[in-house]
Amino acid sequence: MAINRAIVATVLLSCLAASCYAITFSSLQRTLDLDASVKAGEVLKAGEGKITVSWKVNTTYPAGTESSYKTVKVQLCYAPVSQKDRGWRKTVDLLKKDKTCQHTIVERPYSASDNSVTYTVKRDVPTATYFIRAYVYNAAGEQVGYGQTTNAEKSANLFSVEAVTGRHVSLDIASVCFSAFSVVSLFGFFFMEKRKAKASN
Numbered sequence: 001m002a003i004n005r006a007i008v009a010t011v012l013l014s015c016l017a018a019s020c021y022a023i024t025f026s027s028l029q030r031t032l033d034l035d036a037s038v039k040a041g042e043v044l045k046a047g048e049g050k051i052t053v054s055w056k057v058n059t060t061y062p063a064g065t066e067s068s069y070k071t072v073k074v075q076l077c078y079a080p081v082s083q084k085d086r087g088w089r090k091t092v093d094l095l096k097k098d099k100t101c102q103h104t105i106v107e108r109p110y111s112a113s114d115n116s117v118t119y120t121v122k123r124d125v126p127t128a129t130y131f132i133r134a135y136v137y138n139a140a141g142e143q144v145g146y147g148q149t150t151n152a153e154k155s156a157n158l159f160s161v162e163a164v165t166g167r168h169v170s171l172d173i174a175s176v177c178f179s180a181f182s183v184v185s186l187f188g189f190f191f192m193e194k195r196k197a198k199a200s201n
């Protein structure tokens, strides 16, 4: 009996703990206005392309809306066209399971004045179509608002990143081929020498 009660209590407690983090995207308000220098349809090269992003609380929200904002995190997020057939980029309303936004542009304490950043697209950002989203977090680390550069359907203001990895992959393939060739020819010469030695004995 006591054990049963302990189990029930444990289950209840863990549900409570889980619900603390059960924040959904649809429950958040779009309180931030996000402004980015990248134009719709622009193609940025990974490792070179630069984006300047700035954010501020939309003035239609009452003053003090940002009083609970402790941190802001701005990210590159996959547009629907680059999520198709890719489960690892899937949009899930439950934010801890959402995989839409995977590349961080900046994460810093929220401040109404220190609200802009210039970011160079990292080399490990894959070729895809993106938009930019920012989340604001409270002191407990929970998302309490967001802003994004696109409309709700994610059909406007999308841009692309072109990765540089293609060049690296072909270089890697070439170097693997050359080392395989040198190993093979080394053995080839070795056996030829052995044969010659045998024949002359």
Ligand SMILES: *[C@@H]1O[C@H](CO)[C@@H](O)[C@H](O)[C@H]1NC(C)=O
Pocket (backbone or CB within 6 Å): 033, 058, 059, 060
């Ligand atoms: C501020 O929010 C309102 C209501 O959601 C919206 O219509 C408006 O476009 C927003 N302002 C900016 C600059 O995005």
